[in-house]
Amino acid sequence: MGNRERAPLVLGIETSCDETAAAIVDGDRRIHADLVLSQIEDHRPYGGVVPEIAARAHIDHLDDLIRRAMAEAGLEFRDLTAVAATAGPGLIGGVMVGLMTGKAIAAAARLPFIGVNHLEGHALSVRLISDVSFPYLLLLVSGGHCQLLTVEGPGRYRRLGTTIDDAAGEAFDKTAKMLGLGFPGGPAVERAARAGDPTRFPLPTPMVGRPGADFSFSGLKTAVRREIEKLGHPPTAQEKADLAAAFQNALTAALVDRTGQAMGMFRELTGVREPEMPPLVVAGGVAANGHIRAALEDLARDRGFRLMAPPPRLCTDNAAMIAWAGIERLRLGHSDPLDLAARARWPLDPAAPPAIGAGVKA
Numbered sequence: 506m507g508n509r510e511r512a513p514l515v516l517g518i519e520t521s522c523d524e525t526a527a528a529i530v531d532g533d534r535r536i537h538a539d540l541v542l543s544q545i546e547d548h549r550p551y552g553g554v555v556p557e558i559a560a561r562a563h564i565d566h567l568d569d570l571i572r573r574a575m576a577e578a579g580l581e582f583r584d585l586t587a588v589a590a591t592a593g594p595g596l597i598g599g600v601m602v603g604l605m606t607g608k609a610i611a612a613a614a615r616l617p618f619i620g621v622n623h624l625e626g627h628a629l630s631v632r633l634i635s636d637v638s639f640p641y642l643l644l645l646v647s648g649g650h651c652q653l654l655t656v657e658g659p660g661r662y663r664r665l666g667t668t669i670d671d672a673a674g675e676a677f678d679k680t681a682k683m684l685g686l687g688f689p690g691g692p693a694v695e696r697a698a699r700a701g702d703p704t705r706f707p708l709p710t711p712m713v714g715r716p717g718a719d720f721s722f723s724g725l726k727t728a729v730r731r732e733i734e735k736l737g738h739p740p741t742a743q744e745k746a747d748l749a750a751a752f753q754n755a756l757t758a759a760l761v762d763r764t765g766q767a768m769g770m771f772r773e774l775t776g777v778r779e780p781e782m783p784p785l786v787v788a789g790g791v792a793a794n795g796h797i798r799a800a801l802e803d804l805a806r807d808r809g810f811r812l813m814a815p816p817p818r819l820c821t822d823n824a825a826m827i828a829w830a831g832i833e834r835l836r837l838g839h840s841d842p843l844d845l846a847a848r849a850r851w852p853l854d855p856a857a858p859p860a861i862g863a864g865v866k867a
């Protein structure tokens with residue numbers, strides 16, 4: 506009773522990929538619980554995420570994880586204002602597990618339900634840690650996506666650029682696999698690169714200098730493979746480190762160049778003129794990369810933007826960002842019917858044409 510007049514208190518559920526996650530967040534940005542159960546060990550033998558294994562693992566662990574989150578927060582379902590669950594995009598089996606669970610709790614506790622776009626979770630996560638106002642420029646770099654967007658508010662996105670083939674995280678994961686650095690690839694490549702000489706192997710910096718703000722990483726991946734083949738032997742630890750460093754540098758150069766392009770487009774589109782310093786927000790798993798964050802920091806400084814990056818824990822998949830996106834939606838008076846469908850594909854900017862490359866979700 507009276508729940509709805511108080512600051513919203515929302516249970517968030519995330520199951521779109523290989524993390525089972527539950528969190529409770531309130532409208533004053535307090536995180537009451539934030540649990541993430543990684544399935545990395547389940548998928549490691551396969552060198553990548555296996556959708557069927559992921560869906561099964563979500564089924565096995567989600568109920569208990571939610572119970573633990575509620576206990577940690579010292580709350581009952583009836584104390585909540587709403588339930589928010591990722592409704593897509595992602596691996597459809599996993600999405601359905603979280604979505605059904607969220608709906609069931611909402612129905613049983615008679616709470617509003619919100620189906621959250623996972624990408625919107627990443628896009629708004631920065632507002633959970635500071636009151637960044639709209640509009641801002643967003644570089645969203647994850648395992649399935651690589652996009653530049655103008656964020657004007659919840660549900661209001663304009664895509665400025667996207668990858669035409671691989672996502673940035675996918676490029677990290679594939680490179681790690683080729684180098685035998687293990688799974689997941691991003692953190693492994695970053696670690697190896699610290700001991701590497703980035704100048705030893707020449708790699709292309711894809712799309713740099715081209716008009717527009719699109720990305721392409723499949724050529725870079727192929728170039729890494731060619732350098733490994735040219736060695737004529739399995740790479741030594743030092744060669745792995747050097748290749749990892751060269752790859753990370755090339756990918757970073759592409760991100761910086763494309764983001765620089767998007768900065769001009771952003772100012773044009775929003776009318777935010779210099780000397781006003783709009784936020785450049787970086788989000789998604791790849792935003793956990795220290796090298797990339799530092800390079801974006803320099804770019805932002807040079808170009809009159811303020812870099813805002815959520816802490817690494819909020820960059821990789823989590824349910825706090827889903828709960829928060831739910832709160833943002835709830836504040837706009839939004840909730841979803843209990844027959845809301847799960848979506849494998851769900852672009853933030855539905856007006857943007859689909860990318861031409863295969864394998865991208867938006």
Ligand code: KG4
Binds near residue numbers: 647691
């Ligand atoms: O956002 P996320 O957790 O899941 C998706 O929604 O895709 O992103 C996962 C991706 C993986 O490809 C992973 O290798 C990459 O983010 N990643 C990193 C780092 N940590 C995670 N990439 C580069 N450097 C990192 N430190």
Ligand code: ZN
Binds near residue numbers: 623647789790821822
């Ligand atoms: Zn994600």
